[in-house]
Amino acid sequence: MTSTVVYDGDLRTTCTHLRSGNAFETDAPIDNNGKGERFSPTDLMATSLATCMITVMGIKARTMGFDLNGVKIEVEKIMKADPRRVGGINLFFHIPDNLKDLDDKSKQILKHTGNTCPVQQSIHPDIDVKVDWGEWS
Missing domain, CATH: 3.30.300.20 (K homology (KH) domain)
Known part of the structure; x- marks a missing residue:
């Protein structure tokens, strides 16, 4: 496996790189019901x-x-x-x-x-x- 993606609610996810443990969050863009506060x-x-x-x-x-x-x-x-x-x-x-x-x-x-x-x-x-x-x- 490369990564995991967990749905956090409110159209956001947390993505974790399994080997390093490095993580980042995503958000839906403003033009598609999101807040646009993170990478889509x-x-x-x-x-x-x-x-x-x-x-x-x-x-x-x-x-x-x-x-x-x-x-x-x-x-x-x-x-x-x-x-x-x-x-x-x-x-x-x-x-x-x-x-x-x-x-x-x-x-x-x-x-x-x-x-x-x-x-x-x-x-x-x-x-x-x-x-x-x-x-x-």
């Missing part, structure tokens, strides 16, 4: 893409002799109706100054690594994913 399940889906991309990119950067400390990704989730679902995910990379002048080959390797991460490979093709690489564009 669909927020987690969109955020999962960003965390997967930067994690595998960090692994690749480490093998290339540097790190990606300070890279920030803003995540925008776009919902669709009928049926209610995630219709799009937009990611906006912010590259710290010390990585802006990375050589083009390294940038391409890292971008390819991010674009082929396991979560990206698991997202249904009907979900429109757009990545703005910021200073690496």
